[in-house]
Amino acid sequence: MFSFRMTNGGKSTLSRSLHQQIPNSCIIAQDSYFKDDSAVPEDSNGFKQYDILDALHMDTMMSDVDSWRRDPETFLRQRGLGPERTTPSADREVFVLIVEGFLIFNYRPLNELFDKRYFIQIPYDVCKRRRSSRVYTPPDPPGYFEGHVWPMYLKNRQEMESIVSGIVFLDGLKPKEELLAAVCKDVCQEIERLREKD
Numbered sequence: 236m237f238s239f240r241m242t243n244g245g246k247s248t249l250s251r252s253l254h255q256q257i258p259n260s261c262i263i264a265q266d267s268y269f270k271d272d273s274a275v276p277e278d279s280n281g282f283k284q285y286d287i288l289d290a291l292h293m294d295t296m297m298s299d300v301d302s303w304r305r306d307p308e309t310f311l312r313q314r315g316l317g318p319e320r321t322t323p324s325a326d327r328e329v330f331v332l333i334v335e336g337f338l339i340f341n342y343r344p345l346n347e348l349f350d351k352r353y354f355i356q357i358p359y360d361v362c363k364r365r366r367s368s369r370v371y372t373p374p375d376p377p378g379y380f381e382g383h384v385w386p387m388y389l390k391n392r393q394e395m396e397s398i399v400s401g402i403v404f405l406d407g408l409k410p411k412e413e414l415l416a417a418v419c420k421d422v423c424q425e426i427e428r429l430r431e432k433d
């Protein structure tokens with residue numbers, strides 16, 4: 236299992252490219268597990284608290300991850316993917332789950348399952364610019380980036396760094412192709428290592 240984070244760093248872009256390059260891989264994206272807007276509380280400034288774990292159905296996300304772990308072949312088939320045969324012997328096949336999200340390392344039960352952890356980072360101004368070209372549901376209200384998203388990012392990142400080690404930090408300013416090539420190489424080495432271990 237591999238993972239990525241930080242809002243607008245390029246997680247979805249990199250995860251989708253990686254999935255295309257790696258046979259028998261699939262993606263679970265944390266953004267698919269946001270609670271309904273009515274269940275997300277506001278802070279004292281009237282900003283909806285979307286950038287915290289409580290805004291997400293992490294129990295549902297975990298149960299999807301667990302069903303992949305129990306039977307990755309069935310999980311792939313249910314999503315109209317593979318499985319593809321890449322080795323002569325079926326029992327040496329490696330299945331890869333790419334988990335992408337902005338708050339995946341802060342959720343301990345999930346964090347402890349990863350074989351590789353990647354964190355794509357970009358500076359404040361680039362993040363703000365990329366985010367302003369996106370439309371979420373609901374859309375960011377004026378001042379949301381400065382008033383909620385960035386302060387929560389700093390808080391969540393600090394918490395993450397105090398509990399998680401072994402993260403590979405990636406520079407999200409690099410071209411998409413370069414990021415893909417670097418992660419692909421690293422992941423393929425890990426897959427070979429896992430195949431030999433089994």
Ligand SMILES: Nc1ncnc2c1ncn2[C@@H]1O[C@H](COP(=O)(O)OP(=O)(O)OP(=O)(O)O)[C@@H](O)[C@H]1O
Binds near residue numbers: 407
């Ligand atoms: N390496 C890159 N260089 C420049 N722009 C990029 C790069 N990767 C992604 N982008 C652009 O940045 C924006 C955000 O990318 P993407 O949706 O992949 O980020 P994300 O981290 O999944 O965002 P979020 O999870 O917060 O919605 C998109 O417009 C995308 O085209």
Ligand SMILES: NC(=O)c1ccc[n+]([C@@H]2O[C@H](CO)[C@@H](O)[C@H]2O)c1
Binds near residue numbers: 243
């Ligand atoms: N339902 C959604 O997908 C949604 C709603 C409101 C805000 N967001 C933002 O998504 C980012 C993570 O990708 C977070 O920074 C949220 O603010 C998502």
